[in-house]
Each structure stands twice: as C-alpha cells, then as structure tokens.
C-alpha cells in the first residue's frame with residue numbers, strides 16, 4: 001500500500017475538529033493512503049510514509065469544491081462582455097448565442113474546452129467541479145454534453161431548461177414536454193442532478209416545478225438557478241422540492257430567507273438546502289452582490305462557486321470568488337474559505353470532500369502563504385503552490 005505524508009504544515013484547515021470555524025491545527029501533518037486521509041496530527045509525531053511532501057510551514061486546506069459550472073460550450077462572448085462594460089445591461093439573452101456555437105461544434109471541440117477549463121481550475125486548487133449541460137437544448141446535444149461532462153466529473157447536471165431555444169420561442173409548453181420526455185430520458189444516464197434556470201425570460205415557477213419533479217422521478221437530485229436577476233418564487237420552489245442547493249440568491253425576500261432557514265438540520269449542522277452564491281456573475285455583469293451576511297446571520301448554509309460560463313462569469317478561479325465574497329459580500333475570510341470548500345461539498349450533498357479528517361478524500365491544496373487569510377488578503381495572486389487530488393500530487 002502506497003502512502004503519502006504531507007508534513008510541516010504551518011496552518012491546516014480541516015473543517016473538522018480544531019480551532020475556530022475552520023477547525024485549524026498548527027504544525028500539523030496529514031497521512032494519506034489509497035487516496036484517503038487516514039491520520040491527521042502534530043507534524044512532530046507523524047508516522048513514516050512511502051512518499052513525502054514538505055509544506056515548508058505553509059497553509060494547507062481542502063481542495064476547493066466548485067459546485068456550479070457550465071463548461072460544455074463553444075465560442076466565447078468577449079464582445080458581449082465589452083458591450084456590457086460600456087453600459088448595456090445583462091438579460092441572459094446571450095445564452096442563445098452560445099447554444100448556436102455549441103450545436104455547431106464537434107464532440108472533440110467540446111471535449112477540448114471542458115478539459116482545458118477543468119485543468120485551469122485544478123491549477124487554482126479546485127479538486128471537485130460540478131459540470132452542467134445547457135447549451136445544447138436538443139435531445140442529442142444535451143445527451144452528448146453530459147456524456148462529455150461525465151468524462152471529467154461525477155457531479156454532472158442536466159440543464160436542458162437553461163433557456164427556451166429560439167425554435168420553441170412561441171411554444172414553451174412544448175419545450176417543457178421535450179425536456180421532461182425524450183431529453184430527460186437521454187440525459188439521465190449521464191447525469192446526477194437536474195437544474196432549471198427559474199427566472200423571468202427563462203422558465204416560470206410552474207414549468208420549473210414540472211421539470212424538476214420529472215427529474216426527481218428519474219432519480220436525479222434537484223438544484224436550481226433562482227432569484228438572480230430579480231425577486232421571484234425560485235428559492236421557495238427549491239425548498240419545497242428539497243433541493244440540495246439554490247444558486248445565485250441575489251434578490252431575496254424575508255420569506256425566501258426564512259424558507260431556507262427552515263430547512264435547518266436538527267443536529268445544528270446548518271441547512272439542508274444550501275444557498276450557493278456566485279459573485280463572479282455579479283462581478284462580470286456589474287450587478288449588486290447577494291447579501292451573504294443576511295443569509296449567514298439567519299443560519300443558512302452558504303456555498304461559493306464560480307458559475308464558470310462564457311457569458312456572465314468566465315472565471316474558473318475559486319480564490320477569486322473567495323476574495324470577492326470577503327470584499328463585496330461581507331463574509332469573513334474564514335466564512336468564505338469554508339463556503340468554498342465544505343460549503344460546496346454540502347451543496348453537492350457530499351461528506352467525503354471539503355474536509356481534511358480521517359476517511360475524507362485526500363484532496364489538498366498547499367498555499368504559497370502562511371494562512372488561509374491570504375486568499376482574500378492577496379487577491380489576484382497565484383497562491384496555489386501544489387494540488388494533491390485523490391492522494392496524487394498533480
């Protein structure tokens with residue numbers, strides 16, 4: 001059995017037992033066997049191992065869990081971004097531009113993009129990345145998008161209900177029928193989750209409920225895009241359907257916050273439905289940020305993710321999102337780091353990632369910094385010195 005010891009860790013973020021909300025241990029070491037953490041303790045008492053990584057007194061944290069990304073697409077929308085920065089508003093209408101380019105692309109072109117973005121994220125410390133379909137919007141194009149996504153991630157999400165494609169613009173009910181029928185049947189073998197963009201201009205609450213219920217019946221877990229561009233019933237629909245996560249949460253009423261808080265687990269471990277905040281989208285659309293403080297103060301579990309996509313948030317960087325969350329959303333550095341690791345895991349209903357405790361998957365990031373604080377304190381700086389994924393140094 002091959003083992004790996006990471007020792008001489010100045011500050012170890014475990015998200016388990018330890019100091020403060022991040023479960024910090026000082027002068028620590030982590031022993032890994034068969035891709036799992038098997039021991040965490042003082043570096044001075046670390047057992048021997050076959051291989052050795054000396055963290056040199058730096059900070060080590062769980063790999064980032066990016067629970068919301070759209071990687072299967074073709075083309076880019078840099079010109080749309082430039083126009084928006086020159087004053088045009090974001091409406092979500094540009095999604096159809098990417099749909100056209102994606103349908104025209106070969107499987108290999110889509111595969112190359114997914115792999116390139118996944119590798120880019122890995123270099124920035126992301127060890128788990130959810131990947132959605134949603135730029136095909138035909139039975140064949142959604143199925144191939146998910147097939148390609150599943151080559152790279154086990155956390156794959158069917159988003160056939162991203163927008164109503166142009167050819168169904170006059171008959172959205174027919175499109176919902178297609179999504180719930182043949183499209184879901186073709187997508188489900190490659191997907192773990194189902195998602196809907198529940199927003200004015202995309203899918204209303206009745207269509208969203210129907211689609212998510214079909215997905216649940218097909219064995220998929222529920223997550224959804226809700227309350228991004230304006231107030232609406234999306235978040236409450238997510239709570240009604242026991243969604244693992246409601247994503248964006250930019251425009252929330254008191255009733256929305258109360259509904260999320262009402263999903264609190266009885267053991268005090270936060271809420272069953274997570275609010276996933278995507279500050280890269282507000283950054284890239286020059287929009288007001290969600291109020292993370294309000295959610296946290298109400299006891300709602302918060303995750304951070306990139307929303308990596310070519311239209312409204314073309315970043316794969318979780319450190320960037322952590323920095324934005326601290327600067328723009330009034331999260332403390334500890335809250336933001338927790339949300340980007342353990343919070344993302346909770347949004348995917350996983351307990352084997354986002355933590356560094358015995359039994360967890362050995363996904364670790366060694367920072368080029370003495371503390372997790374530097375992720376927000378030194379924005380834009382490449383602080384990821386080394387990534388270990390599944391026990392394997394990358």
Ligand SMILES: [Zn+2]
Pocket residue numbers: 068070225307309
């Ligand atoms: Zn999204």
